[in-house]
Amino acid sequence: MKFINIKKLLLFFIPLTIITYLVIHNYYTIITKNQLEIIKNGAANDLNSKGILINDMYKNLAMDLDIINWEYQKDFAKDIKPNQDKLKDFFLHLANLQTTYDQVRFIDTLGHEIIRVDFDSINAAKVTEFDKLQNKSNRYYFKNAKKLQKDDIYFSNIDLNMEHGKIEIPYNPVLRVAKKVYTPTNNWSGVLIINYFMDNLFDRLARQSKLKYANFELRTAEGFSLISEDAHKNFKHITSNSDSLALYHTHPELWKKIEQNPTGDYAFKNNIYLYKKVTINSKSIKNSHYKDQKTFVLIHKIDLKKVYQSQSIYAIYEWASFIIITILIFLILLGIQYFNHKVHLQNKTLQDQNSQLETLKNKLQDTLRIKLEELKLTENKFYSIFNNAGIGITLLDLKGKPVFSNKKLNDILGYSEKELTALTFADFTHPDDLEKDMTQFQKLIQRKIDSYNIEKRYIRKDKTVIWGDLNVSLLLNKENEIINVIGAVSDITERKDAQRETRNLKKVIKSLDYIAKVLKIDSVENISEINESINLVKYIEKQSEDILKANKAREELLTNLEHKNSELNNYAHIVSHDLKAPLRSIYTLLNWVEEEPENSLTDESKMYCQLILENLEKMESLITGILSYSSIDDDKMAEYDINTYDLVNEIVKLILVPKSIQIKIDANLPVIKGNKHRILQVFQNLIQNAIKSITNETGQIEVGVKETLEFWEFYVKDNGKGIEEKYFKKIFELFQSIDDSETKSGIGLSIVKKVIHFYKGKVWVESEITKGTTFYFTLPKAETKTLNK
Missing domain, CATH: 3.30.565.10 (Histidine kinase-like ATPase, C-terminal domain)
Structure with missing residues (x-):
């Protein structure tokens, strides 16, 4: 442990320990202050979610009733007296699908149940026997449904189900939704009613987002309890016909705030009440047939005693965090001192290697400069040869459409490069030569031949006809797949004209020989005018031979050009790879020198190391740039x-x-x-x-x-x-x-x-x-x- 310097260790450890305590103490102070706000925000968000859940339940019930009414009008309202067996089957099927229904009923205009399907959680849905059907004419929900206009929907209050005039035990909260139905002649024939089990919704509200310090309550618009932590308070306004437990009696100040604002909070003794009013209307359920509205009050009661008791644990957390972090700081400071000692030892070795690295750096820079100059020279030669080529060169796709052409080809055909790329070679080939060229082209792209050479006629843009010597070959990738077709064209119109004139002159000479025999002249060469024509014919023949030799040299030049271009691209990749290899070796060497425990670097040595790294980064940037520059023209x-x-x-x-x-x-x-x-x-x-x-x-x-x-x-x-x-x-x-x-x-x-x-x-x-x-x-x-x- 000789590397430990007690004075330096304490110089950093004491201030860091003080700062750590202040930061941790401030952090837990903020947490304590913000915890209540976090709980309140969580409770408020939960009320919003519960409000959406209630609204969706009403929305779905309205949609279900509209579907039942539509099905009824489509299949059952065509007759004055609907087929009861079919209607029973439909209600039975619907009740089996919607297990949250208590009953689905059709009641006639006098309040008599015509069809009723009850849901039994054990035996599934079943149709009620005729002798057990009841008269509901005195029930409030039937009376209210009778007042509906056509297509309107009625929602009852949430109340307790009654059997034979008595409240069913155990309590069975139920909501009824009703709609009037009509005959084909637009006469009112009865009421469709769905009884919905509210226990399903109440269970979902209770299960959703259980908060640790809050209790949920659901109240009617009048302040009566539907859901609360004390189950005896629920539905007291129905069971005892009393409003003594209504919110405006038990918490008048809270009720006053609820009446004034749709959302808010109220503090009373050791509790905070967060509330939200949820209104069900045609807009909220997106159903214009519902003309009334229902309002519910959603409340979360937060127990402040429980909140404050939970905060006592933060003191333990605070001191535990402080002790752990203090130990970590001490260990980190020890590690830093050990690392500094190790670096000091490594510097000694690095000093001995500086001169070797400097020599290597200079050698790499010289090599890179030479290779870059060679690469630039080769590229300039390539572009010079291509741009000044004396033959027309084009790249064709597999449909024979030019995708690129040089200036010489544009001059030969009289088209601009843009005009040429809009055509295919069939558009500027003489019709008499098209079949021959097309046949060879198809053989080429089918890989039946590697290349072909033909003489053909071209139609220039100005409609004049010229002769061309065409060499066509394939441009392939490394996988031996066709990329493009290369075409090289030489204008041989003058040669063709000379050959034609030569043939004509030969015919004339043969004719002259015959005439000479007839005239008994030894030879036409003895006639000076004819002799000059013969010399001209020999000169033209000599020129034709020279043109053929020039075409052969041009073909060799084109082949060499393609080879040089391929070598240039390969060379750029090889240079980038070979030059990057020593750079990686230098990076590795520097890392080894820095990690050597027996050396220490002086300030001057550190400066040299930094200089080496900067030059290495520049060299790598140059190499990467060269590779990017050379790969731009890669057609692959x-x-x-x-x-x-x-x-x-x-x-x-x-x-x-x-x-x-x-x-x-x-x-x-x-x-x-x-x-x-x-x-x-x-x-x-x-x-x-x-x-x-x-x-x-x-x-x-x-x-x-x-x-x-x-x-x-x-x-x-x-x-x-x-x-x-x-x-x-x-x-x-x-x-x-x-x-x-x-x-x-x-x-x-x-x-x-x-x-x-x-x-x-x-x-x-x-x-x-x-x-x-x-x-x-x-x-x-x-x-x-x-x-x-």
């Missing part, structure tokens, strides 16, 4: 719909945005067709560039879009320091940064430019010094669609 990357609004929000969450900068994102950013990796690099590089350019105390960045007929014009705008106009082109070049900062790779905007050009769009910048910068770029709308936000 999948294209699919991209929601640019979601993509920009995702980027903002991932990157580090200072709190002083606010980023505004246009909600109308569209859905486009493309590769998410490519589009993400565009927005991420532009947004990060905007963040780095802001030096003000508060920054504003705006990402938006403008719509035109042919393309989407996106922009990223900031209020940063701005860019001088002379740098507008330089910033888009590879490894160019106007700040000359060692933390910037100079690749980000080059990637943006390359991605936009890949999608045949444009990118540019507008800026004013000290006022800010706006980067614009366009993407064609041919493959995009607008997203409705």
Whole structure:
């Protein structure tokens, strides 16, 4: 335990212990004060839930009655006297489905029960025998139902079920809902009545959200008890016909507040009463046929004595928490001292290795610089060869539609690139040569042949006919699947014309030889004018041979170009992989040095370590940028719909945005067709560039879009320091940064430019010094669609 420094340990331990006690004491003080509010809020939320439950019960009963009435009118009201057997079967089926029903009845206009189905929880629903049917004409609910208008619904008060004029024991709370029914001639024929078991609802109210310190009460609009903790108080207004236990007698002040406000609370002695009035009407149950309303009072009585008794446990929690955290603080401080001692020992070893790491760093930087220069040179050669090729080159899809063409092919056919991509090769092939070309094309895409070469006639945009020498082959991926079809075209119209003229001249010479024999001349070559024509024919034949040799050289150049392009992409991936491997080794070495227990680092050594890490991060950023830059043209990357609004929000969450900068994102950013990796690099590089350019105390960045007929014009705008106009082109070049900062790779905007050009769009910048910068770029709308936000 030699590493323990008692003075330093106490210097930190005592203040942290005091702070810990103050924080814990304050925390439990707040909990104690807030507990009652939490209980009250929980009780209030529970009252809201119970109110919804009661309202839903009334709503469902009204819906059930409407369904019964509709079924009755559809199937039973067609006859003056409905078929009682069918009606019994219908009621019986309904009662078996709705087990909360007590009874379903049809009563005639005089109050006599015609059909009654009773629910028996043991034997299920059953039809009441005829001799047990009763006269209900004097019952209040029948009298009230008789007063209903057509289609209106009646809800009775919640009362106790009576049998033969006496209250049924044990108490059976029941609610009745009624509706008048009519004959086809619109004559009143009787009343449909459902008796609903209220015990089901009361049980659900009691089970729902049982609160630890509160008791639930349900009261009528007059203050009579339906549910309470004292069961003897329930329904006293019915059983004893007395209002002595009504709320306006037992708690007049509470009742006064309930009458004044639909919700609230009231403190009385050692209790707090939270109340809520629930009104059932046509609006709450969403049924216009209910013209009346019912009101209930829901109350939670909170016992303050129990609440205060429960808070005594917090004192135990407070001291237990303080002791545990104090022990943890002591152990953490011991651990920190041990760790510092271990780091001190590791620094010694790190000092001996600094020079080796410095040498390795310089070697890696030199190697990376050389490889980057070689990569850039190879890429420049590739683009130069392709863009200056003397033959027309196009990529076709499997339907023969050009998806890309170079300038030479556009000049040969007289179409612009956009016009050409809207056609298929059949549209500009001479009809007499179409079958031959189509046959070979089908064999190619069916993999029956690897390539083909034909001479065919093309119809230019201006309707003139030209001859072309066409070489067609397949572009395959690593899985040997077809990506595109490559076509290379040379204009051989002049050669064809020369060959035709040569054939004609040969025919003329043969004719002249015959004429010479007739005229008895030794040879036509002895005639000077004819001799000049013969020399011309030989010259044309020589030129034709030269053209054939040039075509062969052109084919070899195209093959070599494709090979070089493949090597370039593979080389970029190999470079990124091979250079990342030593970087990971250096990271591992640094971690090992820092963890070595026998070394200690001086301040100078720590500075060197930090410098090494910063350079490693820059090198890894360069390598990652190169890989991203080289993979932009990879045709194997999948294209699919991209929601640019979601993509920009995702980027903002991932990157580090200072709190002083606010980023505004246009909600109308569209859905486009493309590769998410490519589009993400565009927005991420532009947004990060905007963040780095802001030096003000508060920054504003705006990402938006403008719509035109042919393309989407996106922009990223900031209020940063701005860019001088002379740098507008330089910033888009590879490894160019106007700040000359060692933390910037100079690749980000080059990637943006390359991605936009890949999608045949444009990118540019507008800026004013000290006022800010706006980067614009366009993407064609041919493959995009607008997203409705």
